[in-house]
Amino acid sequence: MRWNALDVPVHDSQRVYRQLLSVMAEPGTFVEVGGTPQPPSGAAIGAACWATLLTLCDLDTGVWLAPELNTAGLGEALTFHTGAPQVGTPEEADFAVVTPATLEEAAPAFQEGSETYPDRSTTLLVVLDRLDTAGPWHLSGPGIPGVRRLDVGRGEALMKRLATNRARFPCGLDAILTCGTRLSAVPRSTRITRSASEEVDACMSP
Amino acid sequence: MYVAVKGGEQAIANAHRWLADRRRGPRQTPELEVAQVDGQLRLAVSRVMAEGSLYDPELAALAIKQASGDMVEAVFLLRAYRTTLPRLAETLPLDTAAMRIERRISATYKDIPGGQVLGPTYDYTHRLLDFLQLANGEVEAPATADAVLESCPQVLELLDAEGLIEREEDDGAEPYDITRDPPDFPVDRATRLQMLARGDEGYLLALGYSTQRGYGRNHPFAGEIRLGMVEVEIAVEESEAPLCIGEIEISECQMINQFGGSRDAAPQFTRGYGLAFGHNERKTMAMALVDRALRAEELGETAAGPAQQAEFVLAHADSVEAAGFVSHLKLPHYVDFQSELELLRRLRREHATRCAASSDSGAGVDTDIDATTSVDQAQEQQA
Amino acid sequence: MSRSAATASGYNFAYLDEQTKRMIRRGLLKAVAIPGYQVPFGGREMPMPYGWGTGGMQLTASVLGQDDVLKVIDQGADDTTNAVSIRAFFERVAGVATTTATAEADVIQTRHRIPEQPLRRGQLLVFQVPIPEPLRFIEPSEEETRLMHALEEYGVMHVKLYEDIARHGHIATTYAYPVKVDGRYVTDPSPIPKFDNPKLHMAEGLMLFGAGREKRLYAIPPYTRVESLDFEDHPFEVQQWEAPCEICGARDTFLDEVITDDRGGRMFVCSDTDYCQSRVEEVA
Numbered sequence: 001m002r003w004n005a006l007d008v009p010v011h012d013s014q015r016v017y018r019q020l021l022s023v024m025a026e027p028g029t030f031v032e033v034g035g036t037p038q039p040p041s042g043a044a045i046g047a048a049c050w051a052t053l054l055t056l057c058d059l060d061t062g063v064w065l066a067p068e069l070n071t072a073g074l075g076e077a078l079t080f081h082t083g084a085p086q087v088g089t090p091e092e093a094d095f096a097v098v099t100p101a102t103l104e105e106a107a108p109a110f111q112e113g114s115e116t117y118p119d120r121s122t123t124l125l126v127v128l129d130r131l132d133t134a135g136p137w138h139l140s141g142p143g144i145p146g147v148r149r150l151d152v153g154r155g156e157a158l159m160k161r162l163a164t165n166r167a168r169f170p171c172g173l174d175a176i177l178t179c180g181t182r183l184s185a186v187p188r189s190t191r192i193t194r195s196a197s198e199e200v201d202a203c204m205s206p
Numbered sequence: 207m208y209v210a211v212k213g214g215e216q217a218i219a220n221a222h223r224w225l226a227d228r229r230r231g232p233r234q235t236p237e238l239e240v241a242q243v244d245g246q247l248r249l250a251v252s253r254v255m256a257e258g259s260l261y262d263p264e265l266a267a268l269a270i271k272q273a274s275g276d277m278v279e280a281v282f283l284l285r286a287y288r289t290t291l292p293r294l295a296e297t298l299p300l301d302t303a304a305m306r307i308e309r310r311i312s313a314t315y316k317d318i319p320g321g322q323v324l325g326p327t328y329d330y331t332h333r334l335l336d337f338l339q340l341a342n343g344e345v346e347a348p349a350t351a352d353a354v355l356e357s358c359p360q361v362l363e364l365l366d367a368e369g370l371i372e373r374e375e376d377d378g379a380e381p382y383d384i385t386r387d388p389p390d391f392p393v394d395r396a397t398r399l400q401m402l403a404r405g406d407e408g409y410l411l412a413l414g415y416s417t418q419r420g421y422g423r424n425h426p427f428a429g430e431i432r433l434g435m436v437e438v439e440i441a442v443e444e445s446e447a448p449l450c451i452g453e454i455e456i457s458e459c460q461m462i463n464q465f466g467g468s469r470d471a472a473p474q475f476t477r478g479y480g481l482a483f484g485h486n487e488r489k490t491m492a493m494a495l496v497d498r499a500l501r502a503e504e505l506g507e508t509a510a511g512p513a514q515q516a517e518f519v520l521a522h523a524d525s526v527e528a529a530g531f532v533s534h535l536k537l538p539h540y541v542d543f544q545s546e547l548e549l550l551r552r553l554r555r556e557h558a559t560r561c562a563a564s565s566d567s568g569a570g571v572d573t574d575i576d577a578t579t580s581v582d583q584a585q586e587q588q589a
Numbered sequence: 590m591s592r593s594a595a596t597a598s599g600y601n602f603a604y605l606d607e608q609t610k611r612m613i614r615r616g617l618l619k620a621v622a623i624p625g626y627q628v629p630f631g632g633r634e635m636p637m638p639y640g641w642g643t644g645g646m647q648l649t650a651s652v653l654g655q656d657d658v659l660k661v662i663d664q665g666a667d668d669t670t671n672a673v674s675i676r677a678f679f680e681r682v683a684g685v686a687t688t689t690a691t692a693e694a695d696v697i698q699t700r701h702r703i704p705e706q707p708l709r710r711g712q713l714l715v716f717q718v719p720i721p722e723p724l725r726f727i728e729p730s731e732e733e734t735r736l737m738h739a740l741e742e743y744g745v746m747h748v749k750l751y752e753d754i755a756r757h758g759h760i761a762t763t764y765a766y767p768v769k770v771d772g773r774y775v776t777d778p779s780p781i782p783k784f785d786n787p788k789l790h791m792a793e794g795l796m797l798f799g800a801g802r803e804k805r806l807y808a809i810p811p812y813t814r815v816e817s818l819d820f821e822d823h824p825f826e827v828q829q830w831e832a833p834c835e836i837c838g839a840r841d842t843f844l845d846e847v848i849t850d851d852r853g854g855r856m857f858v859c860s861d862t863d864y865c866q867s868r869v870e871e872v873a
Contacts (some may be wrong), residue, residue, distance in 0.1 A: 010602050014654045017614050021652065023709070024621045025795045025810045054620075058611050094615075096865065119619040119628045141774035142624045142813040145791075175624040187622030189771060191812075193852050214673040256627065289634040291602065388629045388804035390729045519728055527802045530639025534719065537641065537671050541664045541701045541860055544846055545763035545782040549830050553757050 003077030004037035004052050011037060013055040020176065023185040028040040028139040028148030030131070032181045042072035045097065045127050045190060049178040052125055057084035057095060069127060084161035090122065097125045100158040105163065110173055117171035119186075129153050131179035142189045149195075152185070154176065163192040229274045243267035251483025252455075253277060256285030257525060259385065259404045260291075261454050261483050278529045285526050295440045298448055299376070300460050301480075303360050305434040312361045312464060312480060313428040320358030326485075332408065361430040362460050362477065371475040372466060373517035391517045396498055398520060399493075403481060405523030407489045413513040414495030420509025422499045425464035433457045433485055455483050463498050466505045476505060537540075594723050603650040613651040613806070617797060620808035625770030626738070627721050630802035636822040642675055642700060643801030645717035649698050650714060651798070658686045660694035665702035665843065665860035672700070672757065689863050701764075705783040705864040708794025710811065716779040721800040721807065724768040740809055743775045745817060753825055763828070769816045784827045784843045789815040793815055818834040834859045837868035 007133035012035065036051035043050075063084045065075055073113040075086055087093050090108035100110065113121035133167055135151020137159050152158060156176070165172035165188040172188030187191070244267035245395055255268040258281045267285055273279035307491065308579060312318050324330075326348075329578025365371040381396040382389075402410065417423055436456050439448035461478035478498025480490030499513040500520075513519060522528060601607065610629075611856060616630040635643040650871055651658065659679055665670040667689040675698060676687050688694050690702045700717040708714055720726075724734045727745050737743070746767060753761040760766075766783035770776045780800060789796065791807055796809040809815060819825035833840045835856045844857040859865035 010607060013607070013611075014652075018652060018654060021614075021617060021621065021795070024618050025808075026812075030633070056611060056615055058608055060608075060612065061615070084840055116735050117629075118623050118626060119616070121619075143621075143810040145812045170626060171621050174618070189622060189624055214668045214670045215677065218673060218677075275858075282802055285634045286636045290604075294604070326745070329738075386631045388631060390629065418795070429639060480625060517693065521731070526634065527639045530641065530643075530800055531719070532640075533638055534640030537700075538664050538669050539701070540765040540845055541843065544844070544860075545828060547846065548830075549761065549763045553759065561836050568700065 002040055003043075003050070003081065003146075005075065006036060006051070007056075010158070012051075016051045016055040016162060019183055020055065020185070021184050024141045024143075024174070024176070024187055025191045027141070027186050027200045028133070028144060028150050028184065030133070030182055030184050033180070033183060037147060038126040039074075040072050043074060044071045045074065046180040046182075047126055048176055048181050048183045048186050049097065049125055052176055052178065052183070053084075053097070054081060056123075057082040059083040059085070062087035062092050064088075064090050064122075066096070066097040066098045068101070069097050069099065086094055091096050095125055096122050097127065099127050100152070100199040101153040103157040103161050107157070111172060112168065114171065118172070120171060121171065124173055124175040126155075126175050127178050127188045128158075128177055128179040130155075131177055131182050131184055136195050138193045139186065139190050140193075141191045144190070149187075159192055159194070162186050162188075162190070163194075165189075166191055208435040224435045229272070231379050236439065238271055240264060240267045240271055249485055250277065250280075252457075252482070252486045253407060253489070254284055254397060255484050256489060257281040257404055257488050258288065260284050260288040261510040263484075277392050279439065282526045282529065297451075298441060298569075300436050300456065301457060302436055303363075303437035304357060304454075305436045305456065305458075306359055307432060307434040308346060309433040310358055310430065311428075311432075311501065312430045315360065315364075315432075316362075318358075318361055327532045329489075330333065358432075360432075360460070362462065363430075364410055365462070366546045369455040369472075369474070371462065372477060389520065391520075393516070393520065395497075395501070395504075397514065399479065399481070399497060402493045404497055405493070406528065409523055409525070409528075410496050413499070413519060414492035417511060417513045419501045420511075421515040422509070424476075424478075424495075424498050424500065424507075426493065426495060426498065429460045429462040429477075430485060431457070431459045431491070433487065441551055455484050457484065457486045457490045458584075459487070461491075461494040461496045461498055468506070476501070492544050500545060600682055601650075603653050603679070604635075604657070605633065605647065605650045609647075610651045613647055613711075616806050617648070617651070617808065619621040620797070620806055621795070621810050623774075624810055624813055625768075625774030625775075625776035627800075627805040627807045629716075630806050632801045635801065637674070639673060639767075639802035640719060642698070642717040644799030644803075644806065645698050645700070645715050646675060646678070646799075647801060647802075648715050648797050648799035648806060649696060650683070652715075653679065653683055653685060653696055655683070655685065657695040658688050658693055660688050660691065660697045660863075661699075661816045662697065662702060662704070662861075664862075665704070666844075666862040668862065670702060677824040690867070691861075691863050701780050701782075702782055702843070702860060705727045705839075705859070706810075707788070708792050708796075710791055712794035714794055714796045715794065716798045718777065718779045718798050718805075719802075721777055721798065721803050721805040723775050728807065738774060741773070742810045745771075746775060747820075750818060751820065754820070759764070760819070760823065760825075765864075766825075769818060771814050775818070776809070781816065782828065782843055783825075784823070785815045787827065791815075830857055832857055833866060837865045837872075839865070839868060844873075847863050 004169055016033055016036060019033060025032055032049045033051045037045055038047050040049045061084050063078060065089050071101055087138060090096055090110050096110055110122035113119060115164055130151060130153025132151040134149050138149055139149040141147045160177055169188060173186060174187045177184040212542040244263050251266045252264050254269055254277060254501045255261055257497055263446055269280035269283040273283060307323055309327060310323045311452050362371055366373060384397060384400045437450045437453050438454055439450050442449045459480040463478055465473040466476045478494035480493030482489050502509040502514040593731050612631055616628045620628045622628060623647060632647060634645055637643055648661060660673045661676040663669040675845045679685055680687060691706045696713045722734050724737055727749055728734050751759050764782045765780040766786055767778055767790060768776050768778050768786060791812055793811050795811055798807045817825040830844045833845055839859055842859045842861060846861045847858055848855050849856055
């Protein structure tokens with residue numbers, strides 16, 4: 001079981017970063033990461049999530065891993081490759097690696113920033129089993145001409161949590177969405193509504 | 207026919223060549239060696255190291271040579287180089303009490319344990335130009351003491367034993383690092399001292415001076431000024447004892463100032479603190495005055511003088527920032543200037559129209575002008 | 590387009606070390622997520638003076654890749670000294686290809702102008718910002734202005750603009766004209782002429798702003814509402830010129846006034862030299 005680093009860290013991390021910047025700037029669009037290492041078998045996260053961690057984390061970023069995702073030695077590998085300390089509680093985290101399930105019921109409390117420093121907030125790195133367009137979630141706001149649609153599979157808890165961002169703006173949580181090699185993002189500036197007509201489709205999707 | 211000015215690249219290259227020529231100066235005199243600057247302009251080197259936040263006499267000397275003696279430019283060169291250096295380790299706090307003393311004076315006691323040591327100072331020189339130096343006269347070696355100085359206790363420790371002066375204790379908190387993170391006003395004293403330590407000497411001198419003249423007066427006494435070598439240590443995981451990685455020259459000034467205290471706390475002397483790389487006495491004294499002035503709020507004083515306005519003092523102390531922003535006025539601004547011209551011409555047209563109208567009608571000046579209408583009028587006139 | 594042979598040895602790709610780049614990159618993601626909000630960042634000394642574009646350069650250095658094509662302009666022109674100097678810097682430390690053609694560029698660093706040709710999707714426009722705080726000249730204290738942004742207390746800005754109207758009959762701000770981004774943050778668009786403000790609204794490219802000396806960065810994402818502050822009875826309006834550009838004949842561009850002799854002779858030409866030249870070539 002091996003977690004590999006980026007082949008050419010300077011250039012590979014720049015490329016992944018520009019993809020991250022692009023999806024953050026245009027919420028609900030997708031990119032596929034390529035040429036980045038595949039997590040080992042038994043890993044609960046995909047290549048896009050691993051590449052994002054390698055690109056953004058270092059000694060200065062506290063990372064919180066949802067317990068169910070910390071498999072195949074992810075925690076040790078992350079600290080080994082990036083030097084990022086793992087924090088014990090979600091509210092200390094600069095980055096939190098989670099699944100929608102992590103956010104259900106007794107949802108952990110992440111840092112949402114303050115009115116004066118809204119940037120001092122946790123960025124969620126969400127691991128999804130489905131990430132596609134044409135879903136029931138309608139996104140609008142900065143970065144979106146009109147409306148974009150998003151399908152996050154069984155991500156109800158995630159989207160509900162992100163939908164509360166608007167009421168607390170400029171405080172809030174920004175989410176980087178990952179599924180296999182696919183990347184997308186929903187920053188706190190995005191307005192999220194659920195379309196009733198598509199609700200049926202969503203429930204029927206596997 | 208107008209053609210846009212081209213050839214900026216060539217012009218810049220030519221300017222650099224000319225500059226290099228001017229720096230070198232007349233070829234019949236030998237080129238200045240970096241070692242000469244380091245060895246013979248040591249106070250300049252100290253200042254550049256202090257404000258450049260990098261202890262490296264050789265590179266500071268190089269910066270002074272490269273900058274043709276422009277200290278602000280030399281500080282900038284060193285600072286820009288510093289940014290590119292990796293951080294290998296963090297040192298333990300310097301122990302200035304264990305300094306190998308070259309100079310150490312106190313204005314608050316006639317004599318002090320360890321003695322007053324004048325050291326290499328200009329203080330009592332008569333400021334008469336020494337024309338012999340035009341001819342490079344020989345200089346005799348200094349008289350040295352037979353025995354090495356014993357370690358000298360810090361003068362303020364003497365007062366401390368009696369409880370007459372406020373104690374300063376390490377609360378163990380990780381200090382904010384102004385070289386990594388932007389200052390987040392209001393800032394704590396550790397952060398303020400970092401900013402003052404790399405602040406421009408002339409600026410701090412003027413501010414410190416202003417407190418002496420009454421703009422935030424705080425009755426200072428030079429409790430102790432010391433200069434000498436201190437060991438720099440780092441903690442190493444494998445060994446319990448810290449590891450000494452070398453010695454640096456440091457100047458330190460501790461000012462004693464008038465009392466703090468309240469109904470609950472007994473009155474005590476308060477402190478202002480100054481520290482700088484190298485031999486930088488004036489800088490550390492000014493820094494200590496300003497440090498004390500900036501403690502006004504903490505000590506329950508009314509902050510009325512300019513030197514007591516923390517955000518104002520700190521945000522403008524850095525010569526690299528200040529020189530950069532002032533010098534940027536030399537960059538082209540013709541687009542914004544054009545915008546101003548366009549507005550000014552329009553306002554003047556409207557003004558002329560109004561004056562003409564009021565003198566025609568013979569009425570007083572119309573003070574309630576409908577601006578939208580006047581714009582329309584102006585545009586009609588243009589058309 | 591031109592490509593330089595090799596990068597300067599002894600320095601990392603694009604000058605900044607990777608940890609600094611990551612710090613700025615993380616800051617930029619927050620900036621994009623909170624449009625118009627000024628994110629404090631640990632700005633580093635650059636080998637150029639503060640005030641000469643160090644903020645923009647740090648942002649460019651953090652986003653730039655080896656396959657990117659870079660364009661640098663100052664006052665709309667590629668050949669002004671500052672633009673030449675910054676372009677040469679990135680050719681030297683990143684070895685990237687550079688261009689003067691707006692359409693060919695992936696990353697454009699600018700001082701004081703937005704190109705006349707609209708940004709295309711995926712393009713990055715990096716602004717050099719001297720004073721990022723739009724409220725600074727009304728309230729000098731950072732502590733206070735931070736609170737004003739937090740409480741969305743922007744009344745003072747309207748009062749200031751209205752005082753202009755009372756005195757001059759017009760809003761006297763002609764450049765660095767404040768905008769409101771996505772209905773929330775009042776933001777300084779950098780000292781672009783107000784002529785360029787409409788280009789900020791619903792642009793297709795991503796706009797990043799870097800203030801090196803003040804250590805702040807912020808962003809306006811694509812497709813974002815950007816309104817220039819104004820009043821119902823004094824709506825925002827941009828500069829107009831009576832005559833077209835004397836070189837390319839454009840009537841919808843920002844014109845520079847060029848003094849041609851010492852007897853009051855002058856002409857007006859496009860400040861965006863690439864736009865002007867490409868129009869001349871089209872006609873030819």
